[in-house]
Amino acid sequence: RRHPVQTANPPPLRNSPTIPSPSQSSPPFDTEIPSPASRYNTTSSQSTSSHPVLYSSYSLSTLYDRTEVVRMEEPGRTEGEGKGGSSGATGIFATMKKNLLPVLTVMAVVGGVSMGFILRTTSSSKWTPREVMYIQFPGDLFLRMLKGLIIPLLVASVTAAIGSLDFSLSKKIGGRAVLYYVSTTLLAVIEGIILVLLIKPGSRVSDVLKEDRKGSVMSRPVTTADTLLDLVRNLFPPNLVQSCIAQYRTVIIPPKEINETNSDIKLWDFTGEYTGSSNVLGLVVFSVVQGIAIAQMGKVGKPLQDFYTALGEAMMLITNWVIWLSPIGVFFLVAAKVLEAESFAVMVGQMGMYFLTVMVGLILHGFIVVPLIYVVCVKKMPIKFIANMGQAIITAFATGSSSATLSVSMGCLEEKNGIDTRVSRFVMPIGATINMDGTALYEAVAVIFISQVRHLSLSLTQIISVSITATMASIGAASIPQAGLVTMVMVLDTVGLPAEDVSLIFAVDWLLDRFRTTVNVLGDAIGAGVVAHLSQKELAQLPTIN
Template identity: 45%
Template sequence: MVSWLRKNLLLVMTVGSVVLGALLGFLLRGLQLSPQNIMYISFPGELLMHMLKMMILPLIMSSLISGLAQLDARQSGKLGSLAVTYYMLTTVVAVITGIFLVLVIHPGDPTIKKEIGTGTEGKTVSTVDTLLDLLRNMFPENVVQATFQQVQTKYIKVRPKVVKNNDSATLAALNNGSLDYVKASVEYTSGMNVLGVIVFCIAIGISLSQLGPEAHVMVQFFVIMDKVIMKLVMTVMWYSPFGILCLIMGKILEIHDLADTARMLAMYMVTVLSGLAIHSLISLPLIFFVTTKKNPYTFMRGLFQAWITALGTASSSATLPITFNCLEQNLGVDRRVTRFVLPVGATINMDGTALYEAVAAIFIAQINGVHLSFGQVVTVSLTATLASIGAASVPSAGLVTMLLVLTAVGLPVKDVSLIVAVDWLLDRIRTSINVLGDAMGAGIVYHYSKADLDAHDRLAATTRSHSIAMNDEKRPLAVYSSLPTDDDKLTH
């Protein structure tokens, strides 16, 4: 027992921090703390988020480039095709699960809208604009800018500058704004363009692998950089239990009407949580078992640290370093697989977010008394899949992309404010499902590529030994003549 506790001390501390944070949060609610005091309580958790996010950019760059540079183009293509196939399959399964549950349970009641009220109007978005923004972000015009800004389409009202007919009626129409028109405009918003950074790093990694021995020094640079970042991450992990405890306490203390909100949105929460439970405990393990013929729950046990961290931070990108550690140290997955599959998965594979958005969109339709046709339900499923790919891997990103899903079927975007009150909890749970899906995807990809990777290692070892032998043969005779002979050793 003592040896197990010593080995799993960090895991025990992390789990304890989640439980203790929730208990202290509920106990301190009776003190009616001011927003300033709540901010002080949350501050250590804020520092944890800063430290983890600080690691994201160097970790993605070093891990992707070092991982792909050690593979040939054929292996990279196989890893990529396996990963994308898995991502699409699990996202579609998650969306179908969510839609089935929300239609069967029917949590939407029009009285909820009357009791909670609505918030401000959301911004105008469209499916096409989101798809174009996705492509723009994949290929940023400035890689340095992509590390802190991303592209986003917005609509601006434009007033004509020149009017041909300068009669009084035209001038009056120009002044009162009736001649104004709406124009799509591209703007840069704050936030790392992870997708663009990933595409750039993939291109660099594949190019380095094609250069062969010529690029050895540069590959070693990124390999060592990756090890340095992971060493820093291990240091941060020992601080994470305290940070997670403060994060959860702060979130619970921020909620004003916890009981009333839970009562009115209870069925909605039950629907989302049931869908996430089915997807994580049945769908994902079933896919893992069918593809690998291994026990999925044994595999999931090794991911517990990453799951708990995702629960505390509500960010799959911030959890990325811990997920790397769990897969490589606990489960023995090849680092070349994890370094490629996990960063890409943390950006485009959002099973929990896709399920949540499908449920939330149909829930909002139900509380507005809108009956969605089969075609509209299909539209919700396709748009939720697309929106989950475009969602940033940061806390509450699903609320932003939710606007896209609602616009696609003509629902009022302002009703997103109805579900904000419980999003803090659902966001953490769906993020943990996102992380679980990414990690199981890495396990499946490793299962199918293990033989190729072993063959590549054997070939590299053979080539290396052959090269050493060739160098020995080419060594000048003068070198050998200068070495002491057996007779010299005897005389000495």
């Protein structure tokens, strides 16, 4: 209702509701509403204005809630009008609007797959790498923006989260997170081994495929000992700036001529080099130590704590801007991957059982075993929790990178699932670095699959070695697309299989990489939910950040 002229005593409205007493909590729609100053400033309430302030201190949703009073009084409106069938349509549109971004991203995935198949079938020749690069270019820009947020978001989030906690509480939360990570990774490996031994997908691969793939790629020579030592070395970076752009690895130098006397790789010379990928694990360790130091400093460390808190919030805000570009980026990324994939007939015909084995394992672990852990610990069904992680799941599938999805995952946890920021910003960066359930399951299945292709029977001791090595390899795997292929060499070396056999699974790895990354991200998110629930009492004793 609007009056043409505001007066000190406006005329009464026809059929207006009775003005309640001051003791009532909710004023009617047409009554005087206090100004914002009177709500937040105790001194301003002593002075009154000659004109009432209408609506100014109420949100738009509050006005919507109160318009029902006016609608009931409007002439010509019959009782029940606007309800019934139209309310259902309104509810659907409201749900669509609330979940607009996930809906658009799903449509982008479907559209990208469709576009990829259309371009494949309409082209008379195979698409060249340069042509695929042109299609993928918008997706690469989106991926670059996400990756550019990883390091500042990771360092700021971990430091601010731990700095806001008591040291004893940090140990409890960290201990719960590590226990969850190790337990779920071991479960994933065991599930994969059981499935591959039962299904035996390697016995169904033809000799033609073995010969076609043999020698198609040369892998970097590596030993298990070097891989584990490099993992420990990267925990302690000598240069933090260098850690943002490179990580250390051991390089084995083969002799010019290999013969019977020098064929042992352990006798070859070696050196060290820095690769072009960030040392995320070292940055996480430094951030944890820095957060503990800030927490121990008390008031002296408060300015530094505020800085990292503000930096983390700024990175999350930028993430919210970037993520609205995800439908465009996802569309072109998926279309390009479909274009550069090898023959789908070969993939389904020759590698179908291997693909099926890995997929059954990933679905079993990601959507049955891990949710059961959530049910046992939280005493709630995880359906809504998983649904709220939809945007992160889709982004993980499109990018194939846990790190690139980190900012999206944290946003879904905090904004939709209500996870305490001190838990999400502590647990998720660590989980994105070391918790790779899908990768561990995949590597265990792949190694035994390759042994089946070669008609080799692994002993119980070798299977146990595969389990332990796959767990360690998944921790050492960089959270970047197809990093599992690199650590696969380490697991193959455990059972004495040649590194060149990795080429057997290249045909389907690009697609399985998307699914195992999705399981990795979902496992991290459910872990954050479990840790947050188990840490409720300790967190309630401390003030929240943000």
